[in-house]
Amino acid sequence: MIINVLLVDDRQLLLECLSYRLNNEPTIRVVGAISNPEFLLHEINTNSPDIVLMNIRMKFSSGLDLTIELLKNMPHLRVVILSKYDYVEYVQATYNAGASAFITEEKSTQELVFTIKQVYLGYKLFPKIEENKIDKMLTPKEYEILTRIAEDKTNSEISEEMMISIRTVEYHISSIIRKLNVESRVGAVVTAIKRGLLSIK
The missing domain is CATH 1.10.10.10 (Winged helix-like DNA-binding domain superfamily/Winged helix DNA-binding domain)
Incomplete structure (x- = not known):
């Protein structure tokens, strides 16, 4: 089993770091790493990723908006949203956009790999939300x-x-x-x- 992953983030250093770490995992292959979302559709059509790992906030675009647009035309595609913060609003908005998982940048490579594998198998993974925060979503x-x-x-x-x-x-x-x-x-x-x-x- 090889899981093809496309990375999308406007920070080149983070892209290189993620590519290096994920490519060291035998079951994962990074088929592309783009910093400009304008090339997203081209990369998807060219490399046919199983999963798109995308940052929630980028300079000129929103990972949430991109997720919504992608899934309208490619409902089979699975999206994992990466975020620097675990705001309850981010988690809820990610879920509403149709993504399969939400994970923060502070998580370990092992946790990210686990998330990618679970999403590939069809599971959805979102952080548990404290009860006192539910009414703020x-x-x-x-x-x-x-x-x-x-x-x-x-x-x-x-x-x-x-x-x-x-x-x-x-x-x-x-x-x-x-x-x-x-x-x-x-x-x-x-x-x-x-x-x-x-x-x-």
Whole structure:
């Protein structure tokens, strides 16, 4: 069994480090390591990776947005998200995006290899979330509404597009503002971008 892995990160040094470590694992083969996501589709079509290991935040793109787009057209592909931080929002957003696993950079090579092997076998691996943090997670619907807010949509437009009442939209926005600990819609978008939950288009 050989697992083909494609690495995506805007830090060249980290790419080289990951490539070296993973290629020392007999069952894993790094088929590509790219720092520019513009070449992602080309690399996937050329090298047919089983798993894409991608950073959640990069200079000019979001690993979450890329994951969503990839899985729309390639639902068979498995994505492992790598992050410097284990924020509960990151874990939830990674899960919502359809990725198969979330792992932090502080983990050992052995833990990363284990994660890759488990994902290859069809398992999903996400950190356990403390009960007192569960109420701070954005639901998939809240994340969808937040994305539309970032697109400068009004409550009425969001209501129409999502086919829910304006009152329901307002309820979800209030929940988003509370969970992100901000005071306004704009504050929610700014905070979400800073935390890597949204990317700047």
